[in-house]
Amino acid sequence: MTYFDKFSIKGKTAIVTGGGGILGRNFCCGLAEAGARVAVVDINLVGAQQVVDEIQSQIQGEAKAFYCDLTSEQSVKEMVEAVVEDFGMIDILHNNAAGKSSDLNAFFAPFEEYDLDQWKEIMSTNLDSMFLVAKYVGQVMKEQGTGGSIIQTSSIYGVMAPDNRIYEGSFYLDRQINTPAIYSASKAGVVGLTRYLATYWAKDGIRVNTITPGGVESGQNDTFKQNYGNRIPLGRMARAEEMVGALIYLASDASSYVTGQNILIDGGLSAW
Template identity: 70%
Template sequence: MKPYSYKRLFDLQGKTAIVTGGLGILGRHFCRGLAEFGANVAVVDLDSEGAKAFAQELETSYRVKCLGVSCDVSSQQSVNEMVEEVVNAFGEIHILHNNAASKSKDLDAFFAPFEEYSMEQWREIMSVNIDGMFLVAQAVGKQMVLQGKGGSIIQTASIYGIVAPDNRIYEGSFYLDRQINTPAVYSASKSSVLGLTKYLSTYWAPQGIRVNTLIPGGVESGQNEEFKQKYSNRVPLARMAQPEELVGALVYLASDSSSYVTGQQIVVDGGLSVW
C-alpha cells in the first residue's frame, strides 16, 4: 500500500487564488507564497499598472499563470468586474485572500485623536476595511457556490482586532515620517472582520467553503528603532515579525492541509496576545 502523502496536502497546483491588496507590504509576500506552492494568482490592487507588472514577475519566477487586476474593493461594481475578469481568465476561483485594507489618503485625519476623529474619516476606512471585505467575500463566495467544489477564504484582520493597542509604545515612536498611533477605527474595523469570518464559516459550510481569519502581529516595515524596541518589549519572542513569517499560515489555510479548519483565528504575533 502506497504511503499517504502529507506533503501533497500543501500543493496548490491547478488552483486559482485571488489576493486583494496584492501590492501591499504583506500582499506581495502572500502572492509569492501562493505562487511558489503552485497556485495561479490574481494580484488585485488599486494600482492597475503595478498589479500587472507584479503579476508578470510572478509568472516569470514561479512558472504559474498570474493576472494583475485593478479593483476598488469599496465599490460593488468594481468588485463584480474584478471577479468576472478573474473567472474569464482562469475559469474558476478556489482561494480568496481577502487582504485589502486602508490607512487613508489623509494621514493627519487618520491619526487624529479619538475626541477629534471625523465621521468622514471613520467611514472612509470602514468602506475598505469591512465594507470591502463584505463585498469581495460576497462576490467570490457566490462564484464558489456556483462552482460547487468548495473553496477557502482567508480574511486578514490584525492583532489590534483582538487586543487593544498599548498607547505607551507610541511615545517618541515614528513611522511614515510622523508620530503615529493606532486609531479606534482600525481596531473596530479589524474586530469586525472576525465576526464576518465566523458568520460566513457557518453560512457556507454546507457548500464546503471554509472561511478563516489570519491575524498578524506587528510587522517590521520601516518603523524607527524606538518604536521597534518598545513594541518588542511587549512580545514574548522579543521582536517584531518579518513579512515572510506570515506566509506559512496563509498557505496552510489556503491548502487542503487545513481541510477540517473553518471559522478559526490563526494568530501570528510572536506571543503578544498571550500576555
C-alpha cells in the same frame, strides 16, 4: 496522497486583494510557489503588475494583475467576473486588502476629535470591501459546487487593544503615529464576518478563516521597533514573509477540517 501533498494547491486559482502591498506581495508569491494561479488584485495596477512580473520571472508561476476599487460594488463585481473569465474558476480567496486614509492627519487624530466621515472611509476600506469581495466570490464558489477556501486578514489590534505607551517617540515614514479606534473596530469586524460566513457557507464546503498578523516591519523607526519588541515574547517585530505559512495552510487541504478560526501570528503578544 501524503501528508506533505496536502499542502499543495497546484492548479488552483487564488485571488489576493491588496496583492501589490507589503504583505500582499509575499502572499501572492507564496501561493504561486505552492502551485496556485494567482489573480493579483489591487487599486494600484502598476504595483500589482510588478508582483505578477516577479512571479513569472522568479517562480515561473502563472499570475495576472487585476484592477479593483474594493469600495465600489460594481468594480468588485467586474473584477470577479474578469478573474472567472480568465482563469475559469476560483478556488481560493485571500481577502487581504486594507488601507489607512487619504488624510493621515485625520486618520491619526485623537479619539475625542475623530471625524465621522474619516471613520466611515476607513470602515468602507477595511470592512465593507471584505463583505463585497466575499459576497461575489462566494456566489462563484457556490455555483461551482466544489467548495473553496476564503482567508481574511485582520490585525492583532482587532483582537486586543494597542498599548499606547509603545508610540511614545515612535514614527512611521517620518511622522508620529498611533493606532486609531477605527482601525481596531474595522479589524475586529473582519473576525466577526469570518465566523458568520464560516457557518453560513459550511454546507457548501466553503471554509472561511482569518489570519491575524502582529506588527510587521515596514518602515517604523528604531524607537518603535524597540518599544514594540519589548512587548513581544519573541522579542521583535515580524517579517512580512513570516505570515505566508499560515496562508498556505488555510488555503490547502491540509486544513480541510478548519473553519471559523482566527490564527494569530503575533510572536506571542496575545499570550502575555
